[in-house]
Amino acid sequence: MKPTLILSLLTLALGGGYAAHAAGLELPAALHNAVASSSDATETQLLRVDSDGHSESGDDEGCDEDDDEGGAACGAPPAPTGSVTPPANGLFGDGKAPIVKSN
Amino acid sequence: MQIKTLLSALAMTTAMTLPGLAFARPVTLTTNLANYGGNGAYLAIYVTDSSGAYAGSLWMAGGRTKYYRHLTDWTKYTGGNPAEVAGITGASVGSGQSLSLSLDLADKLFDAGYTLHIDAAAEDMRESPSEITVPLTAANSGKAVKGRRYISDFSYSF
Numbered sequence: 001m002k003p004t005l006i007l008s009l010l011t012l013a014l015g016g017g018y019a020a021h022a023a024g025l026e027l028p029a030a031l032h033n034a035v036a037s038s039s040d041a042t043e044t045q046l047l048r049v050d051s052d053g054h055s056e057s058g059d060d061e062g063c064d065e066d067d068d069e070g071g072a073a074c075g076a077p078p079a080p081t082g083s084v085t086p087p088a089n090g091l092f093g094d095g096k097a098p099i100v101k102s103n
Numbered sequence: 104m105q106i107k108t109l110l111s112a113l114a115m116t117t118a119m120t121l122p123g124l125a126f127a128r129p130v131t132l133t134t135n136l137a138n139y140g141g142n143g144a145y146l147a148i149y150v151t152d153s154s155g156a157y158a159g160s161l162w163m164a165g166g167r168t169k170y171y172r173h174l175t176d177w178t179k180y181t182g183g184n185p186a187e188v189a190g191i192t193g194a195s196v197g198s199g200q201s202l203s204l205s206l207d208l209a210d211k212l213f214d215a216g217y218t219l220h221i222d223a224a225a226e227d228m229r230e231s232p233s234e235i236t237v238p239l240t241a242a243n244s245g246k247a248v249k250g251r252r253y254i255s256d257f258s259y260s261f
Contacts, residue, residue: 080190080193084190087159087191096206097206099205
């Protein structure tokens with residue numbers, strides 16, 4: 001039902017755009033862009049948006065799992081221990097980072 | 104007379120210095136992981152106060168911020184903000200391994216209603232928010248607290 005409705009709207013927009021063009025009328029910029037960008041890719045993106053408006057493509061999109069730096073799309077990784085002073089949260093008595101040992 | 108003056112000055116400087124020394128104590132946090140058979144576990148070690156409000160983080164084991172959302176209680180408190188663990192981040196901890204942290208903790212945390220939490224998670228395995236919760240008290244020093252999934256036991260001592 002939803003794809004059919006979207007197709008109908010796009011067809012109307014296209015038809016209206018071409019008619020306006022033929023009549024020598026100028027389209028509003030938004031409508032012009034909508035007509036110009038109608039494509040399968042756009043339709044696919046619309047279908048992938050859930051009811052909350054959030055993309056279902058996953059929040060790791062653009063994040064390379066092998067990228068240790070995280071990448072700009074993933075957010076900057078926290079500074080490793082020793083590189084900066086610990087957060088001033090009042091928990092550390094001497095302001096120094098913990099000394100870690102792991103085996 | 105000179106000795107009396109000297110002794111008075113010494114007493115004053117001692118009185119001014121000693122309170123500063125008593126503000127923190129060296130504490131060792133030891134987390135022994137169970138043999139859960141998965142990838143390295145991310146651990147968030149943090150503290151809440153007597154009203155249950157987030158007080159701050161002590162350590163983050165695991166450096167990729169995109170996985171922090173699986174440490175759900177920590178994320179709930181901090182919004183997943185990496186700045187909360189800037190400078191106190193290390194590697195994730197493997198199955199069956201141990202993590203030992205030596206740090207100076209503020210005296211005010213002990214016997215004042217503060218609670219230490221540890222959230223744990225590993226790739227393709229279930230999240231374990233607040234798998235460890237232990238009140239920070241002098242009486243609990245040296246006592247092992249058992250975990251339920253990733254952590255075999257946790258203890259702190261000073």
